[in-house]
Amino acid sequence: MEDAGDELGVEEGTAAQAAGEQVAASAVEVAATSAVEVAEAWLEELADQIAVSASDVQDHLLDLWGALEGPARAEVERWLTETLRRQLYSVSDINERLETLLPVN
Numbered sequence: 001m002e003d004a005g006d007e008l009g010v011e012e013g014t015a016a017q018a019a020g021e022q023v024a025a026s027a028v029e030v031a032a033t034s035a036v037e038v039a040e041a042w043l044e045e046l047a048d049q050i051a052v053s054a055s056d057v058q059d060h061l062l063d064l065w066g067a068l069e070g071p072a073r074a075e076v077e078r079w080l081t082e083t084l085r086r087q088l089y090s091v092s093d094i095n096e097r098l099e100t101l102l103p104v105n
Contacts, residue, residue: 035067039102046091054083057094064101072101 042060046052058080065076079097083089 035064035072036102038064038067039098043095043098046094049091051088051090052094053088054086057089058083068101075101 038060042064061076061080061083065073065080068076
């Protein structure tokens with residue numbers, strides 16, 4: 001009887017692991033999509049502006065940071081640190097930096 005329970009536990013564990021891997025793969029795809037969406041939404045907000053405050057940049061960078069992984073995330077972390085020493089950012093500077101991070105339109 002214990003052997004049957006052990007086998008069932010292994011089967012349940014394998015199924016749970018497979019389901020977890022599928023969810024993880026989906027999360028990576030969603031994260032990649034949402035980073036582009038976050039950047040595009042930010043660029044739309046900036047369309048009629050010349051400059052924005054560093055605190056506004058921080059807010060948007062935190063949203064972007066949450067949607068990124070890897071080297072792009074590290075670059076956003078450097079940019080966030082820089083915002084502590086600045087008060088304003090030109091929209092052209094933000095546009096250029098976002099273009100280097102993500103393939104946005």
